[in-house]
Amino acid sequence: MTEIDTSRSTALLHQASQRIPGGVNSPVRAFLAVDGDPLFISSGEGCWMTDEDGNRFLDLVGSWGPLIFGHAHPLVVAAAVAAVQRGSSFGAPTEAEVRFAEELCEAHPVLDQVRLCSSGTEATMHAIRLARGATGRDVIIKVDGCYHGAHDAMLVKAGSGVATFAQPGSPGIPAAVAALTKTAPYNDLDAVRVHLEKGDVAALILEAVPGNMGCIPPQDGYLEGLRALTREAGTLLIVDEVMTGFRLALGGACERFSIDADLVCLGKIVGGGFPLAAFGGTAEVMGRLSPAGPVYQAGTLSGNPVAVAAGRATLSLLTPSVYAELERTGEIVEEGIKKAVSERGCSMTRVGSMFTIFFREEVPTNFTQVSQCDMAAFGRFHRAALNEGVYLPPSQYEAAFLPAGIQESEVEHLVSGITKALAKA
Numbered sequence: 081m082t083e084i085d086t087s088r089s090t091a092l093l094h095q096a097s098q099r100i101p102g103g104v105n106s107p108v109r110a111f112l113a114v115d116g117d118p119l120f121i122s123s124g125e126g127c128w129m130t131d132e133d134g135n136r137f138l139d140l141v142g143s144w145g146p147l148i149f150g151h152a153h154p155l156v157v158a159a160a161v162a163a164v165q166r167g168s169s170f171g172a173p174t175e176a177e178v179r180f181a182e183e184l185c186e187a188h189p190v191l192d193q194v195r196l197c198s199s200g201t202e203a204t205m206h207a208i209r210l211a212r213g214a215t216g217r218d219v220i221i222k223v224d225g226c227y228h229g230a231h232d233a234m235l236v237k238a239g240s241g242v243a244t245f246a247q248p249g250s251p252g253i254p255a256a257v258a259a260l261t262k263t264a265p266y267n268d269l270d271a272v273r274v275h276l277e278k279g280d281v282a283a284l285i286l287e288a289v290p291g292n293m294g295c296i297p298p299q300d301g302y303l304e305g306l307r308a309l310t311r312e313a314g315t316l317l318i319v320d321e322v323m324t325g326f327r328l329a330l331g332g333a334c335e336r337f338s339i340d341a342d343l344v345c346l347g348k349i350v351g352g353g354f355p356l357a358a359f360g361g362t363a364e365v366m367g368r369l370s371p372a373g374p375v376y377q378a379g380t381l382s383g384n385p386v387a388v389a390a391g392r393a394t395l396s397l398l399t400p401s402v403y404a405e406l407e408r409t410g411e412i413v414e415e416g417i418k419k420a421v422s423e424r425g426c427s428m429t430r431v432g433s434m435f436t437i438f439f440r441e442e443v444p445t446n447f448t449q450v451s452q453c454d455m456a457a458f459g460r461f462h463r464a465a466l467n468e469g470v471y472l473p474p475s476q477y478e479a480a481f482l483p484a485g486i487q488e489s490e491v492e493h494l495v496s497g498i499t500k501a502l503a504k505a
């Protein structure tokens with residue numbers, strides 16, 4: 081097998097590094113945890129992405145989750161274009177926001193009311209402030225290896241990029257702020273029980289199915305246990321569905337695992353590939369939010385008309401048959417690569433259209449176990465997959481996403497590419 085030519089991407093990275101720290105606008109894009117340099121992308125169509133050197137890849141990153149229908153879906157593009165022609169932003173309410181809020185509350189079992197914002201980071205930041213404001217308590221419980229965006233309270237034992245760079249926290253976060261965030265391992269109820277004893281915890285936030293330490297399925301009884309424990313302690317349960325919302329089901333992980341959360345955060349798919357996110361929950365808690373209540377939250381571009389149009393178009397395409405198809409594709413891919421995965425001494429997890437191949441013989445159940453993977457082998461596997469025309473997330477701490485609308489021949493390309501790459505790693 082030959083190495084793909086990436087000379088133009090390499091030249092662009094050199095130029096980028098002069099003017100952008102590390103050459104990228106979000107750290108995981110730098111490919112620091114895998115072999116080789118990042119690829120600069122020029123276009124995408126359906127499941128495929130083309131880089132500046134003209135290499136084509138079957139894309140299993142999908143902009144880190146949003147692109148459930150792949151790149152440039154004609155209906156989503158048309159909706160965004162039509163919206164921008166009517167004006168890109170008003171800073172005033174629009175009818176489309178009302179309809180979108182109704183559609184979101186219809187789709188997600190936890191939502192009575194919803195507030196739009198522009199990123200997943202904002203959604204979790206504001207959900208946490210709301211939980212603190214509503215309960216009058218300051219402490220937050222976070223689960224190790226879950227990622228909730230890049231704000232101070234949540235950069236404590238976080239997953240995704242912070243884990244990839246072996247620094248699950250960050251300089252610049254005051255110790256006094258970090259001290260208010262207690263952490264517990266995923267799939268561990270006892271650790272949560274201890275934190276709740278004092279009765280000072282405003283909220284427990286987690287990814288019900290974490291995708292930011294690779295995809296880790298919940299063990300039986302864990303999510304039910306968290307709900308019971310938090311309810312008993314007067315602590316709000318915040319399910320961060322930025323990744324799982326509209327991915328695991330129309331009603332996200334809360335629908336799939338019947339979780340009766342107090343607040344949920346949405347992002348990624350909800351914006352159809354545009355900067356849009358949301359948080360919401362029971363009318364009682366959401367009623368505390370400004371201007372209905374005293375807890376302040378705001379955003380100049382919140383509910384942006386172009387992003388709302390793209391989000392609504394995406395939601396309109398998410399029929400039950402799409403989820404049946406995603407499940408079927410997931411099964412076919414899992415079946416297709418299973419043998420190669422175990423022959424290479426790896427393990428695999430999958431929940432619906434999210435999956436991860438771990439360079440560790442046993443399936444990990446928490447962040448500590450994910451950290452025990454052979455990261456160097458993962459780095460070689462990632463590069464080998466690119467050489468086979470398959471674009472996987474560039475870190476062991478990330479989930480891959482299957483797109484809806486993928487064709488049989490494309491699934492074959494994917495299975496054979498991953499199989500060959502595993503043999504080479």
Ligand SMILES: *Cc1c(COP(=O)(O)O)cnc(C)c1O
Pocket residue numbers: 198199200201202204227228229230287291292320321322323347348357
């Ligand atoms: C991506 C992600 C975020 C952060 O969203 P941004 O839009 O990158 O700020 C938060 N939570 C989860 C679960 C995510 O996957």
